[in-house]
Amino acid sequence: MTESQTLVDTEKITLHLGPQHPSAHGLLHLVVELQGEKVIRVEPDIGYLHRGTEKIAENLLYHQFVPYTDRLDYLSAMSNNLGYVMAVEKLLDIDLPERVQYIRVIAAELSRIAGHLLCVGAWGMDLGAMSILLYAMREREMILDIFELMCGARMTLSYMRIGGVRYDFTAECAQACLDLVRIMPARIDEYERILTGNRVWLKRNKGIGIISAEEAVTIGLSGPILRASGVKWDIRKSNPYLVYDRIDFDMVTGAAGDCFDRYMVRIEEMRQCLRIIDQCVKAMPDGAFHVDDPWLVPPPHEETYDNMENLIHHFKYVSHGFKVPAGETYVAIESPKGELGVYIVSDGSEKPFRLKLRMPTFMNLQSLNQMCQGGYLADVVAVLSSLDPVFGECDK
Numbered sequence: 001m002t003e004s005q006t007l008v009d010t011e012k013i014t015l016h017l018g019p020q021h022p023s024a025h026g027l028l029h030l031v032v033e034l035q036g037e038k039v040i041r042v043e044p045d046i047g048y049l050h051r052g053t054e055k056i057a058e059n060l061l062y063h064q065f066v067p068y069t070d071r072l073d074y075l076s077a078m079s080n081n082l083g084y085v086m087a088v089e090k091l092l093d094i095d096l097p098e099r100v101q102y103i104r105v106i107a108a109e110l111s112r113i114a115g116h117l118l119c120v121g122a123w124g125m126d127l128g129a130m131s132i133l134l135y136a137m138r139e140r141e142m143i144l145d146i147f148e149l150m151c152g153a154r155m156t157l158s159y160m161r162i163g164g165v166r167y168d169f170t171a172e173c174a175q176a177c178l179d180l181v182r183i184m185p186a187r188i189d190e191y192e193r194i195l196t197g198n199r200v201w202l203k204r205n206k207g208i209g210i211i212s213a214e215e216a217v218t219i220g221l222s223g224p225i226l227r228a229s230g231v232k233w234d235i236r237k238s239n240p241y242l243v244y245d246r247i248d249f250d251m252v253t254g255a256a257g258d259c260f261d262r263y264m265v266r267i268e269e270m271r272q273c274l275r276i277i278d279q280c281v282k283a284m285p286d287g288a289f290h291v292d293d294p295w296l297v298p299p300p301h302e303e304t305y306d307n308m309e310n311l312i313h314h315f316k317y318v319s320h321g322f323k324v325p326a327g328e329t330y331v332a333i334e335s336p337k338g339e340l341g342v343y344i345v346s347d348g349s350e351k352p353f354r355l356k357l358r359m360p361t362f363m364n365l366q367s368l369n370q371m372c373q374g375g376y377l378a379d380v381v382a383v384l385s386s387l388d389p390v391f392g393e394c395d396k
Contacts, residue, residue: 010036015377019048023126023381026391030368030384034377042372042380044365049395057355061321062088063162065352070156072359072393075118078111078147079335080393081160086241087331087342088162091324092296096164099287101242102280103169106177107150107159108333109273109280113184114143115336115388116266116273123263123385124195127204132194139187146176163297164290174281181278188270195263205259209371209383212257219370220363223338224265225387229257235334246283249275259386266388295322321350337361337388361387361394 015032018024027048033041053072057065069080082104089096121136144154150173151159151166159166195201211221216229226233234251236244252268254261290297298317299310326348332341338360345354364387371383 012040017380019045023384025122025384025389027395028384028389028391030380032377032380037376037378039372039375039377039380042369044368046362046365046391047395049391051396053396054355054357058352061350062324062352063317063321065355066160066162067156067158070158072357072396073115073335073337073340073361073390074155074392075390076111076115076336077155077157078107078159079115079333079340081158082108083331083333083335083340083342085160085162086333087329087344088324090329090331091327091344091346092162093325094163094291094293094296096291097288098243098285099169100164100289100291102284103165103289104160105242105244105247106169106277106280106284107165109276110143110146110177110180112336113270113273114140116270117143119266119336119385119388120191120195120263123382123388124201126381126385127201129195129198129201132191135187135191135194139184142176142180142183146173146180149173149176161290161297163293164288168289169284174284177277177281181274181281184274185271188267192267196267202260204378204382205263205386207256208259208375208379209262209386210256210258211367211371215370216257216367219367221338221367222363223334223336223360224252224262224269225338225364225367227252228254228261228265230255235332235339239332241331241333243280244276247276247279259382262386323348323350324352332358335360337390337393338364357393357396359393359396361389361391362396365389365394 013034015034017030017032019027019029029045031043031045032039053068056068066081066084069084070077072080117136117140121133124132147157148154151157211229213229213231216226216231230253232251232253237251249272252265252272254265294313298314304310304314324346326346328345330341330343332339340360341358343356344352347353372380
């Protein structure tokens with residue numbers, strides 16, 4: 001062995017990554033054990049953004065908790081709204097007008113695209129490709145503009161209402177959605193020209209962070225991460241809700257279960273979201289945008305201040321809410337990050353007796369150690385980006 005080939009002995013070290021770090025996607029502290037550049041163990045240390053959301057819900061009227069759901073996965077607020085209101089509606093045993101169901105599907109799929117765009121853009125930036133984030137934000141602004149047309153807000157939306165949605169889906173909203181469906185496919189092709197065949201992108205993601213289908217199911221993964229390992233499980237298909245059973249779209253899966261497959265699943269899912277939105281806009285029937293129940297839905301704003309009965313009704317709704325029959329329920333939807341579940345126990349009062357949230361980021365982070373072991377420290381960043389964590393929902 002020549003002098004230049006002398007091996008260097010390395011000691012095990014513990015590296016603290018975060019909680020303030022650009023690649024941590026929020027307040028995440030990773031305790032990384034290293035042997036040189038090789039990862040021996042990764043332990044996520046969460047809880048820096050814990051706000052006691054579930055306990056807050058137990059001290060609020062049912063309708064008062066909707067804005068708090070915006071602050072869970074604050075990048076995909078519509079999905080959080082949807083999971084919660086569907087759980088309350090299941091306890092109330094009410095049937096929604098068909099128009100409401102179509103509107104909700106459109107809102108949820110717009111939210112899914114917005115979430116995936118930020119995931120892919122930030123992922124590229126984490127690995128040194130700054131330009132893709134700017135491309136992704138360009139299209140995400142179009143979606144936020146549609147949200148603004150729908151409800152006047154762009155991020156924390158509170159659009160879903162128990163018994164319907166807050167505002168009707170106007171012709172202007174419909175045209176904006178159709179414009180997005182027309183423009184977006186070429187833009188997704190543009191992302192692929194930047195990333196999919198890029199040698200650096202392939203080197204940083206192909207064969208990195210592999211998790212098998214069996215391991216993914218055992219850990220409890222869901223969403224794009226589970227499907228990237230080849231598991232055909234999408235709640236929109238496997239256990240349809242709203243009008244997903246009437247819509248033609250494909251379930252996107254991978255095979256290798258690595259970072260690159262998780263990227264490709266999200267790219268293809270955005271194309272399927274556009275198909276869903278296009279069909280819903282064109283098939284949406286006329287009708288009411290909420291149930292016909294004065295105790296669940298307040299009177300229209302313009303009819304409140306010149307009508308004493310409506311004024312009293314509005315006051316009672318805001319200050320006292322409505323009673324929900326005693327019982328318990330669990331509702332799960334397919335959020336952009338995976339299975340978002342809401343478990344509610346009602347004691348028959350105007351407030352939940354117990355509320356428990358099953359958030360996909362918390363579950364998905366459990367796979368981090370398994371995906372990173374044996375890889376390099378630089379791969380931890382790629383794996384974390386492929387999980388697309390948001391700590392508003394993880395820590396709750």
